[in-house]
Amino acid sequence: MTSESTIRRQIADLGASFFSRRLTFGRTGNISARIGSTMLLTPTGASLGAIDPQDLSVLDASTGKHLDGPRPSKEGFLHAAVYRARPDAAAVVHTHSTYSVAVSCMAELDPDDALPPLTAYYVMRVGRLPLLPYHAPGDVALGSLAEATARAHHAMLLANHGPVVAGPDLATAADAVEELEETARLYLLLRGESTRPLTTAEADALRQPRAASPEVSR
C-alpha cells in the first residue's frame, strides 16, 4: 500500500506537471486522492504548480467535511460526490485545460456524450463524457447530479468550466484527463472537416472489460 507521504508527494508532482504543461494555469484546478475514509485535497486558491506536499487539506471522503489542514478547494463536495459514487476511485482531478473548456462552452453538445469517439485510445481511457449543466464553481447544488452521473461514468464535463475525472490512482486519472484534453483539441481541429468517428459497434467493442483498461471496473 502506498504511504500517505508518497501520495502527498504524488499530488504535488502531478499538479506541477499539469501546470508546467499548461493543462491548468493560474490558480485553477484541484486534485484529490482517497486514503481510507479520508481524502487529501489541494487547498483553495492554490496554484497547482506550487503545491507543498505538507500543506494539503484533509477531508472526510464521503461527506467532504474539512478535518485538518488548510482551507480546502471549494470543489471538495464534488470530489466527495465522486468518491461516494465510485468505490473503485482513489483519485479525482479537475482541470481548466483549454480545449476541454472550449468544448464545454459550445452550444448544442450532446448532454449524454459531449465528444464523439474519434480514437480508440479516447474510448478506452475516457469512454462516454456526460455534460453537466452550468453551476457556479463551488455550488453544492451540483453534488447530487455529479454523484448520480459518476455512478456510471468516471469522466464528466462541467459546462462552461472543465473536466472532472476519477481513476483508481492519480496516474490513471491524469492519463484520462490528458487524453480528454487531446481529444477535445482534435475535435476542434477537425471542425468543418468530414470525419469518421468510430462506429457504435467499434466503440462498444473497446468498452468491453479488458485488462489494463480504466473501463474494466465500470
Ligand SMILES: O=C(O)[C@@H](O)C(=O)COP(=O)(O)O
Ligand atoms: O473554477 C473554480 O473556481 C474551481 O473549480 C477551481 O478550479 C479552483 O478552485 P479552488 O480549488 O477552490 O482553488
Ligand SMILES: [Zn+2]
Ligand atoms: Zn474549476
